Amino acid sequence: MKAFARLVYALDSTNKTSQKMMAVHVFLNEADDKDKLWLLALFSGKRPKRTVSTKLMREWVLETTGLPEWLFQESYSSVGDLGETLSLLLPPPKGYWDYSLAEWMHRIRALEFTSEEDKRNFVLQAWDNLPHQERFLFNKLLGGSFRLGISAKGLINAISSYYGLEPSAVSHSIMGEWEVEESAFEELVHGHYVDNNLSKPYPFCLAYPIEDVEETLKDLSQWQIEYKWDGIRGQLIKRKDEIFIWSRGEELVTSQFPEIVVEVAQWKGDFVLDGEILAISNGEILNFTALQKRLNRKVLSKKILSEVPVGMYVYDILEYRGVDLREWAMDRRRALLEKLIRNNPSTQIHLSPVIAEKSLGQLKVIREEARQINSEGLMLKHKKSVYHVGRKKGDWWKWKIDPLTIDAVLIYAQKGSGRRSSYYTDYTFAVRDGDKLVTIAKAYSGLTDKEIQEVSRFVNKNAIEKFGPVRTVKPLLVFEIAFEGIGWSSRHKAGVALRFPRIVRWRKDKTVEEIDDLASIKKLIH
């Protein structure tokens, strides 16, 4: 497991993509085949199910060390990671078991059918035969979440650059039902087990924020104006009766949106469409808070499928009957897209409408009111533009509505996890509700490291109560919070949820008397 431990340590040690990539390359050079497969399996969510509960692991550590439960809790909240805390609390190892990652995984999987006593013996012995870094990884392998310094996407990029392959091809190659025991690494990543060509997506064409509206739209007739939708950008592929949906992060998300797959399966012909995945109920686009309930679920229950049906607003066509159309002009692609949709009427896949208003003044009004139909502004696309790879200035612009902002007061602070575990980085803010304060949002980012240190010092000096890692602080610091949208929510005490809340700035000039109140915030909801 040494090569794997070195990889994890190296990934931890840098924020630079190039160095993370190099660390993966070193691993691909020195690790053996099965270990590489396990790396893929672990990072792509194919890890085996947990065979030893964290509850038992905690009990065994307390037994071994004789420490009281509360001291364990304090240690955990200081470290911010359970597997690491357990490893740090244990006494130094007496020996060393030199197994490969695959051997460890094999042994860990074998635990599934053993008694608690056998599990205990194995885990205690493993702890006593691994130095800290490997012991920590062993704890992670036993079943914790496996987020270790690189995203699944980053890993795929590193592997594809190592072999000179397309990232999207590798992405598709490693999807599906392969088993470590029955696969060979190089064949897997080279796509020997799947047909990559069928799923191959195109890079998304991206827009820049508009700089000078008047200047850009001087000749309005040259522009196709659409609403900008607040959902998930998606590429919908249908080739040879197989359907794939890619997210903008080049992740295959097909299985998350069965309604779209069912409908598009009825359509004739092969095509690649670009559009926005949205929660759509009875033809109406729902607030993004609804779509959020659908995302990243392991199982989609009947209940959630009926409560939040998902559909797509499509606005571009990139391929038709196997022909790449990206060099066609926008208006020509649009005409074909309209025809395709006309021929395939459906309830969940819609054509994103073109706004026909003829003056800039009218457009400004439409933009201002966009939030009422859960749109986040307008898209301006030049009618003669090709479908660019990535971001290119001049042809596509986004003209977003201004974010909403409120002033709120800091009431809870919590230490970050991982890299930020020594500082208070996670804040909860409140607004006024009559003569009380009510929590309105949590925000993690937007402050500089220096400001985070300053807030941390404030928290240390002004903590009123301690709940594990959370500190209640005197309501004194006022921050301006920006957000993209707001919706009703039964999960939040205030009854509302903010979309993308973030700290704009620290309002050192304001006092808690000057923060916003809940009643006026609720008026923002449409």
Place this chain on the structure above:
Amino acid sequence: MEIMQHRGMKKYLCHHFSVPILQSRLGPDITVEGIGFNETIVINGVRVSFHPAGHVVGSAQIRMEYKGKVVVVSGDYKLQDDGLSTPFEPIRCHEFVSESTFGLPIYQWNDIDKQEEELRQWIAHNQSYGRTSVFVGYSLGKAQRILKAVADVAPTYVHHSIHRINQAYESIGIELPKYEVLDFREDIKYVDQGIVVLPPAMIESKVIKKIPNMSYAICSGWMTVRGARRWRSADAGFALSDHADWNDLLKAIRSTEAEKIYITHGQTTIFSKYLCELGYEAEEVMTAYGEEESNAIELEGNV
């Protein structure tokens, strides 16, 4: 000794070894008097003596005796013998005031030999990739330990603030390995693939970027925790500390045989609570110089 970090006392009393260090830090004009370890003086009827604390050179615990009652104030201390400071000496007393910087059981140091070996292995690893090894550690105490650990491995360069402390060390007869002083105003490409030792404040500075092919490691007890290392995006972190770890704090307190323990500086609440559970009479004391949790927030002040 804590006093050293706080400028502006009228008069200083410290161990002989600390005199040049205080002068180096605070200026040559301060009023400072040196005293030996185990040498008793009487102040207002209180018998006062200094005893090695093992934190850095000259750092002392202070023993005070009045009418048969003995109180010892530890200051910062460590039990591990770093080969440079006079090793910690347990003093029997009635009341013991202990620091608790690393008063959590997650902090357990490796043996000094193993720590030093890890530094050398890291240098070898860097050399195999053509990289320069930069160590970041507090200029008083830590920097000298790093120099000692990496002696004769590769050409070694230090920041001038470390050089000043080194001179103070040498003036009291402590020999340090050979090094050169690095002048960041000049072209410093020649340090390539060598060893550079810098104080923590330099991490934030721009001049550090002048070092070619740099990998940098922070040497501090806080580096035990993965998150602390990642926060700084250091290439490596070594838990090399001048404070006692969890087990040594407990051991030091046991060895004083004190009836009453006062805990200050660091994990005061947690550590005093645990001591009470162990059957000690312990309580925390708030001081002007310690915050509730002084963690890595002030990396400069307390490493």
